[in-house]
Amino acid sequence: GQNIDQPTEMTATEGAIVQINCTYQTSGFNGLFWYQQHAGEAPTFLSYNVLDGLEEKGRFSSFLSRSKGYSYLLLKELQMKDSASYLCAVVDSNYQLIWGAGTKLIIKP
Amino acid sequence: IAGITQAPTSQILAAGRRMTLRCTQDMRHNAMYWYRQDLGLGLRLIHYSNTAGTTGKGEVPDGYSVSRANTDDFPLTLASAVPSQTSVYFCASSDGTGTADTQYFGPGTRLTVL
Numbered sequence: 585g586q587n588i589d590q591p592t593e594m595t596a597t598e599g600a601i602v603q604i605n606c607t608y609q610t611s612g613f614n615g616l617f618w619y620q621q622h623a624g625e626a627p628t629f630l631s632y633n634v635l636d637g638l639e640e641k642g643r644f645s646s647f648l649s650r651s652k653g654y655s656y657l658l659l660k661e662l663q664m665k666d667s668a669s670y671l672c673a674v675v676d677s678n679y680q681l682i683w684g685a686g687t688k689l690i691i692k693p
Numbered sequence: 694i695a696g697i698t699q700a701p702t703s704q705i706l707a708a709g710r711r712m713t714l715r716c717t718q719d720m721r722h723n724a725m726y727w728y729r730q731d732l733g734l735g736l737r738l739i740h741y742s743n744t745a746g747t748t749g750k751g752e753v754p755d756g757y758s759v760s761r762a763n764t765d766d767f768p769l770t771l772a773s774a775v776p777s778q779t780s781v782y783f784c785a786s787s788d789g790t791g792t793a794d795t796q797y798f799g800p801g802t803r804l805t806v807l
Binding site: 588592614615617625626627628629632634671673675679680681682683684685686 | 733734735736737738751783793795796797798799800801
């Protein structure tokens with residue numbers, strides 16, 4: 585079967601750095617997405633990785649290792665508005681998105 | 694430009710009733726999707742459409758039907774609602790067909806079936 589694993593919940597302090605991990609086992613791999621979802625709102629696109637390595641975009645970076653079936657999302661200089669759920673999704677061999685259950689990130693002052 | 698709109702925002706429905714959730718996009722995207730999101734579970738694909746006139750079944754299609762008469766609209770119908778269909782429903786679209794394109798989501802419809 586296909587499986588995406590993320591921690592259910594994480595807590596971090598405003599101004600700090602947090603790393604949210606995602607491991608996957610899917611039938612094929614055609615890329616990995618990270619989305620942000622604030623409570624009661626729609627998911628919004630953060631990043632897409634298809635090659636190994638780190639992609640940096642402002643305070644957010646995303647890393648991929650295809651050989652390990654592993655990705656992480658790194659958030660720097662945390663702000664209160666970063667409190668949200670972060671969803672990892674893998675594009676499988678049929679180009680369908682397989683979604684993880686999401687990681688709820690709580691930022692404390 | 695609105696992006697993707699969904700209606701209604703929320704609905705309480707009696708079991709056994711028929712319900713259509715509406716989704717409209719103005720980005721001229723080829724592909725559209727319907728997901729349901731339940732607490733503790735990832736987004737699950739119900740149905741999708743790679744282009745106008747075609748539809749396909751996702752992971753959890755039973756009890757739902759869709760149509761794609763034109764590029765902009767992709768309604769989701771529950772023929773006879775059951776309590777297990779209580780969920781938040783998201784419509785999404787992407788500009789490609791069969792490729793790893795970014796999906797853009799509507800605001801969601803919160804449906805409660807009693």
